Each structure stands twice: as structure tokens, then as C-alpha cells.
Amino acid sequence: MKWSLPLVELSRPAAHCALPLSAALTWLAFVLPFTAGCSALPVMQSAPVQVAMKDGASSTDGYTDAEKLRLSQLPTTPDFDVVPVAVAAPLKEAALAPLKEEVTATKAAESATPTAPGATPRSQETSKPVEVAAVAPSATTPDQKTIVAGPPIVGAGQTGVTPSVKPSSLQLPMLRIDAPKPFAWTSTGKTTGDRSFQTVTIGDDGYRTLVIGSVAGNDPLALELVEQLARHLHNDKTILGGFQTTILRTLNPDGEALHNVLNAKGQYINHGFPKDNGIADGNQPAEVTFLLSQIQTLQPQRVIHVRTIEGDGGLVAASSGCMALAKNSGEWLGFRVISLPGKAVSGSLERHLASSARCEVMAFAIPATAKKTELWDRYGDALQNLLMGEDVDARELARQQRQQSSANNSDAADR
Secondary structure: OOOOOHHHHOOOHHHHOOOOHHHHHHHHHHHHHHHOOOOOOOOOOOOOEOOOOOOOOOOOOOOOHHHHHHHHOOOOOOOOOOOOOOOOOOOOHHHHHHHHHHHHHHHHHHHHOOOOOOOOOHHHOOOOOOOEOOOOOOOOOOOOOOOOOOOOOOOOOOOOOOOOOOOOOOOOOOOOOOOOOOOOOEEEOOOOOOOOEEEEEEOOOOEEEEEEOOOOOOOHHHHHHHHHHHHHHHHHHHHHOOEEEEEEOOOOHHHHHHOOOOOOOOOOHHHOOOOOOOOOOOOOOHHHHHHHHHHHHHOOOEEEEEEEEOOOOOEEEEOHHHHHHHHHHHHHHOOEEEEOOOOOOOOOHHHHHHHHOOOEEEEEEEEOOOOHHHHHHHHHHHHHHOOOOOOHHHHHHHHHHHHHHHHHHHHHHHO
């Protein structure tokens, strides 16, 4: 088809007449594209076709065709400077064939399009070739992924930075947490039979307690429960917190070694404490002297004596300051509850401490018929609860008042 340009018709006399509206629109539709040097037919854009998101080889495993297409549409410059990740491989040559055919057909259509006089034919224009991102064959296997550095990011407030694939020699500071020291008893003091006592202190702040393993010595159940208590406190001290507990494994190492409730001299330790008059017996066992010195040094707010008692039922004996806690524990375990010092024998640990008001005192007596394998499950939680004070300030003030009152009474008696 040959084109008749409206510009030629303007040289005729009839062309001086006003053109109808439809003719004017037709004239604009055909003339403007030629005067701009462009074809009136739609043509394919000459920008390069982006197939791969980044240069580099990648495995196709794990990607669907839709995901590959989406990745091929992403810009080569990422929005953020992140660590490069493996991407889908470029499309196969077979997949690019329809695209190349379309490009060829477009070029042929452009060649057949008529041009305006004086305009450069489209076939003679210098056009950019259609570029298709290609990836050189790699020696790696298809399952391997190659990570390449992305191009620099340039934007507002940013400078060109090219990520490096080389490992950095710098290392971030690391939080160092020292592993807890293994549990171990500390040997201290000497018994009547020249044996050492075993102690351990756990925690460094909070309510102060002193736990004493059975005064009888030959008391396997009580000593096992105290051993498990010490280990549990050591392992969980960071979680529990708010306490400071010193544990004396047993006050009678001689009795434990000799399988006897007496010490090496045949003394029953729990009758060797000062009597009600507070005067120490000249024949006071070395074990009693050691314990009283420990109480003077540690200044515990509560002393707990863990022992066994004959029968199928347990018992909790407590001084007035911790009676409420003793009742709660007894109700929980089904133990009998008795008050101190009235129910304790003269010369015993419980009576001496309850009478002197030096600290709260409690005897936690488990039944001798308890099974060794069930000790912690049955009594562990209840025993741990006894290590915590409910109203530390009030009890501390009450203890000081009792001590002051005792001192005043002593001064009055001297006068």
C-alpha cells in the first residue's frame, strides 16, 4: 500500500479551504509520527531484557518455574546491602527461542513500514541489540551453588559499597559465660575422732540459713536428702536467687564412718549442748563447739536440722518465729507439728537454740520408713521452701529486740 501524505495536497488550490474535523484528525494521526522520526506502528522496546537477577551460576533445585520467573524480574541492584544469596539459574536456551523469534518478526515489520520524505528509514537506524543475560558454563555440578558479590548500592545518604565474599579477619565481641564449677564439699574443722566436717555455702545474698545433716551421723536417709539438697541448690542457684545457705553435711562424721549414732568417744552429740542455764558442760563434745562457732560466724537467721524419726509419719518442730511456715509444711506433707523449745529435751540442739533466741530453729524429721529413691520427689520442694524467709525485716527486728531484752534482764540480775 502506498501512502498519500496530506502535505502534498496542501499545494493544490482546493487545499486552502478549511478541512473538515474528521480530515484534520486523520492528518494529525498520520503526520505527527513521521515528523518525529518514529514509526506509527508499535515496536518492541530496545532496553535489554533481564533474565537473571544476578550474574553467577546457581542450582535450580527447589525453585518452581513461577519462582524462577519472579526472580528474573528483580532488578540487578538490590534494595539493601545484604549478604548475597544463591538465586535461580537463567532460563534455558529453549525457553529463549520464542523471545528471539518475536524480536526477529518485529525487526521485519519495522523494515516494511513506509517512512516520511527526508526521514531516515528504521532499517538504517543504529539500534541497540537486544541483550539477553547469559551465564558462562561452570565446572561445578548442578547441585552446587555459587555466590557472587552484588553491585554497589548508590542512593540518598549512601556511598558505593561492593560487598565482599572474602571472610573478614575481624571478629565480633563474644559474651563470655564461665561454666559453673563442679559441686564439691569443703573440708573444715576436726571432730572428736580427728575427722573433718564437710560444708558448702551456696548463694551470697538474701535470707541466711544453716542446714545441718543429722546429728546422729549414722542416718543414711537424712544424709542423702541433705546431699541432694546441696547439689540442687548448686545447680539452680542462678534461677532461685534470694538466699544464702550453708550446709553442714553431718555434725557427726565419726558416727557416719563408724556406723554408730555416737562420736569416736561414745558421746551422743544431741545431748551435749548447753543446758537451760546456758553454761557449757566441761565435757562438751568437739562437734558441739564447732557448730556453735559456725553459728557465731555465719549469723544465720534460721537453723534447720534434717534428721529421721522412727515410724511412718514425719515431724516438723519449730520455734515461734517460724511456726507459721512449719504448719504450712506439715499440712502439705502430712507431718505432725510441735513447738520449740517446750517439746525438746534439755541439752539438745533444738532446745538450746530456741531458748537462746539466737535464731529461728526448725527440725525437719522424715520418717525412717521412707524410700531412698523417693526422698527428693517427696520432700525436696518442701525443704527448699524452708530456706526462704517470708518477712525477713520483721523477723530480724524481733530477734534484735529479744536479744536486747535478754541483755537487759541479765544486767538487772547482775545489779
